[in-house]
Amino acid sequence: MTEETFVPAASEWYYPSDEVVKNAYIQDYDAAYAEAMADTPAFWAKRAETLDWYQKWDKVLDDSNAPFYKWFVGGKTNIVLNALDRHIKTWRKNKLALIWEGEPGDKHTYSYWRLWQEVNKFANVLRSMGVKKGDRVTIYMGRIPELVIAMLATAKIGAVHSVVYGGFSEQALADRIEDAQSRVLVTCDGAWLRGNIVELKKIADQAVHKSPVVEHVVVVKRTGHDVHMQAGRDFWYHDLMALPIASTNSETEVMDAEDPLFILYTSGTTGKPKGILHTHGGYQVYTSTTLQWTFDIKDEDRWWCAADPGWITGHSYIVYAPLILGATGFMYEGAPNFPYPNRWWKLVEEYGITILYTAPTAIRGLMRFGDAWPKRHNLSSLRLLGSVGEPINPEAWKWYHSVIGGNKLPICDTWWMTETGGFMITPLPSVGLKPGSCTRPFPGIIADVVDDEGNSCPPGVEGKLVIKNPWPGMLRTVYGDPERMVKTYFSTYAKQGWYLAGDSARRDEDGYFWIIGRIDDVIKVSGYRLGTAEIESALVSHPSVAEAAVIGVPDEVRGNVIYAYCLPRAGVAISEELVDKLKQHVRDEIGPIAVPAKIEFVSVLPKTRSGKIMRRVLKARAMGMPEGDTSTLEE
Numbered sequence: 001m002t003e004e005t006f007v008p009a010a011s012e013w014y015y016p017s018d019e020v021v022k023n024a025y026i027q028d029y030d031a032a033y034a035e036a037m038a039d040t041p042a043f044w045a046k047r048a049e050t051l052d053w054y055q056k057w058d059k060v061l062d063d064s065n066a067p068f069y070k071w072f073v074g075g076k077t078n079i080v081l082n083a084l085d086r087h088i089k090t091w092r093k094n095k096l097a098l099i100w101e102g103e104p105g106d107k108h109t110y111s112y113w114r115l116w117q118e119v120n121k122f123a124n125v126l127r128s129m130g131v132k133k134g135d136r137v138t139i140y141m142g143r144i145p146e147l148v149i150a151m152l153a154t155a156k157i158g159a160v161h162s163v164v165y166g167g168f169s170e171q172a173l174a175d176r177i178e179d180a181q182s183r184v185l186v187t188c189d190g191a192w193l194r195g196n197i198v199e200l201k202k203i204a205d206q207a208v209h210k211s212p213v214v215e216h217v218v219v220v221k222r223t224g225h226d227v228h229m230q231a232g233r234d235f236w237y238h239d240l241m242a243l244p245i246a247s248t249n250s251e252t253e254v255m256d257a258e259d260p261l262f263i264l265y266t267s268g269t270t271g272k273p274k275g276i277l278h279t280h281g282g283y284q285v286y287t288s289t290t291l292q293w294t295f296d297i298k299d300e301d302r303w304w305c306a307a308d309p310g311w312i313t314g315h316s317y318i319v320y321a322p323l324i325l326g327a328t329g330f331m332y333e334g335a336p337n338f339p340y341p342n343r344w345w346k347l348v349e350e351y352g353i354t355i356l357y358t359a360p361t362a363i364r365g366l367m368r369f370g371d372a373w374p375k376r377h378n379l380s381s382l383r384l385l386g387s388v389g390e391p392i393n394p395e396a397w398k399w400y401h402s403v404i405g406g407n408k409l410p411i412c413d414t415w416w417m418t419e420t421g422g423f424m425i426t427p428l429p430s431v432g433l434k435p436g437s438c439t440r441p442f443p444g445i446i447a448d449v450v451d452d453e454g455n456s457c458p459p460g461v462e463g464k465l466v467i468k469n470p471w472p473g474m475l476r477t478v479y480g481d482p483e484r485m486v487k488t489y490f491s492t493y494a495k496q497g498w499y500l501a502g503d504s505a506r507r508d509e510d511g512y513f514w515i516i517g518r519i520d521d522v523i524k525v526s527g528y529r530l531g532t533a534e535i536e537s538a539l540v541s542h543p544s545v546a547e548a549a550v551i552g553v554p555d556e557v558r559g560n561v562i563y564a565y566c567l568p569r570a571g572v573a574i575s576e577e578l579v580d581k582l583k584q585h586v587r588d589e590i591g592p593i594a595v596p597a598k599i600e601f602v603s604v605l606p607k608t609r610s611g612k613i614m615r616r617v618l619k620a621r622a623m624g625m626p627e628g629d630t631s632t633l634e635e
Helices: 018-023 029-038 040-048 079-085 112-128 145-156 170-180 200-210 237-241 280-295 312-324 343-351 360-367 394-404 482-490 532-540 576-589 615-623
Strands: 059-062 070-073 096-101 107-111 136-140 160-163 184-188 191-193 196-198 216-220 234-236 260-266 274-279 302-305 328-332 355-358 384-387 411-413 447-450 463-467 499-507 513-518 522-525 528-531 545-555 559-568 598-601
Touching: 029 040, 040 059, 040 280, 070 280, 079 112, 079 145, 079 280, 079 312, 096 112, 096 145, 096 343, 107 112, 112 145, 112 237, 136 145, 136 170, 136 200, 145 160, 145 184, 145 260, 145 312, 160 170, 170 200, 170 260, 170 274, 184 200, 200 216, 216 237, 234 237, 260 280, 260 312, 274 280, 274 482, 280 312, 280 384, 302 312, 302 343, 312 328, 328 343, 360 394, 360 545, 384 394, 394 411, 394 532, 447 499, 482 499, 513 522, 513 532, 522 532, 522 545, 522 559, 528 532, 532 545, 532 559, 532 576, 545 615, 559 615, 576 598
Parallel strands: 096 328, 136 160, 136 184, 160 260, 184 216, 216 234, 302 328, 302 355, 355 384, 384 411, 559 598
Antiparallel strands: 059 070, 096 107, 191 196, 260 274, 447 463, 463 499, 499 513, 522 528, 545 559
C-alpha cells in the first residue's frame, strides 16, 4: 500500500499506511508474539531490563503458589525510580512531563524536574505525618496535578495509595477508607465540573465522620470557596508545602518487586467493592511495555489519556506508564462538552495533541452534537486514536475514524480491566483493524474463548473470555480477602488455572476477538443467548439514536424479553413511529429474535464514572426492585 490513509475493504478491514507501519515501535505483530511465546519469562525479563533496578531479580516468575504469582522475585525497585528519579539525571529533566488545563481555562505545566521536586516535597510532608512503608493513604480529589503528585509521593515513600474517584458519595468513600484503614486522606476543597463546584471537602468531612480512622486531612485549594477546616486534623496543602519540612530532597524507598504499590476498588456484582492490589515490579514493566508498543509513544508526542487518574486507566496510562517512558502527558479537569461541544477539539488543536485515548461513551456523547463542532478545529496534529472501557460499536468507531481521524488514523481499541493492570487484547498500530474488534492478544498473553467445560469455541461462537497464562501486571490479591480473588477470578476454571475475565466474547476466522459484554450482560431469549452490546450496537447504528442500553426482563413464554433504553440524538422527535422504525431496524440488523419488546427513551443512562452502563440498575428500575449499591454511578 502506498496511500497515506486507511483503505476500507469490502470485509471491513482498515489498514494502516506504510508510514504508520514504518514508524511503529513494533512493525511485525506475528514475530513479536512468536518471540513472547517461545520463552515468556525471558520475554518479560528483556522488557524489565529497559528499566532501572536497585537490585536485579533472582527469578522472573514464581508460579509455585498459583494463582498468587510473583514476578521479578528478589528484585529491588520503586516505580518512582523509573517514573521520575532516572529522568532528572538526563536531558529529560527539562522536558514537559505534564500539561494541565482546568475547566475554567487556567493552565499549569510541569517539567520532569519540577514534578520531581513537588513529589519530593509532598513525600516529606507525608513522612512528617508519620506515614511509612506499607501504610495506606486515601486520595479523593478532582482531576488536578496535585492528584498525580500525591500518588507519586505516596509511592516514593513506600506507602500504598488508594485513589477514590472525586465524586463518589460519602458512604462509598468511607467504606474504602475503612477497608484500607487509611490514617491520612488527601482531598481538595472542590472541583470544577460543567461550570459548577463539586463539594469534595464537604463529602470528605462526612466520610471521615463515618470512618474516624483518619487522623490527618490534607486539602488542596482548587476552587477557593469556603470550606470547614477542623483544627488539628485538617491542613492546607499549600501551607504544608511551604514549611521547611517540605524539602526538595527526599530519598526514594527501596521496595521489593512484590511490595504493594496501590489498592484500587472496583465494583462487584454483589457485596462490597473489591480492593484490587498491584505491586511495584511487575506492574511497572507491564504498563510501560503495553503503552510503548500499543501507542508507539515517541519523545515528540503529546499523549492525552482522557480518563481520570482515579480509575485504572488513569493510574496506568495517565500517571505511571507515560512517566516511565519519559512522555509528555496532557490532563484536562472538566467535562468534554463544557462550555460547548468543541472543548476537546479545541484542546487538541491548542496543545498539539498527537495521541488521544478515550472511552466509547465519550465518543458517542460528542458524536451526538454532529460533525460541525470538531470540523471547526485543526486536528492534524493527531496521529493515533484509542478506545477503552467497553466495546466500541462500529458506528462510533467509524465516526471517530472519519471525523476525528480524517479517515487515516489507526484506532487502538484496547480490552483490559482494573485487575489486569494494562492492555490485554489490543491492536498494535501496524496491524489491520476491524471496527468493533479489539483484534488479538498483546505479545506474552494467551487469550481464548471457551465453553463451560473449557473447550475452545469455534470461530463465530460465543463463549467466556479467559487468560491462560500469568502476566507481570496482573492483580496480586483482593486486599484483605485473598479467597475472594480465587473465587472471583480463578475458581471457574480452577483445574486449568485460567483467569476468568467475566466477559463473553467470540473470535472470528482471522483470530480477532470481539467482546460482547459482561457474562451477566447476556440475555437469553427463547433459548438464544444475545449479547447486550450487539443489540445496543444495532440500535445506535440508527441515525436517531445516540446511545442505547438493553436488559432482559423475565417473560413467562420466552424466558426473557428485551427491554431497550435509548438516548435520542439532538433534535430527534420521539414518537410511536420512531419506536416501530427502531424495532424494524434491529430486525434488519440482527433478526427477529433480537427485537426489543419495549423501547423507552431517556435523557441519561446510569453509568459508572469510568463510562460503563450499569445495566443491573436499569433492570432493577424496570422490575421495580431495589437498585442496590449505586455508589459508582456518575449521576
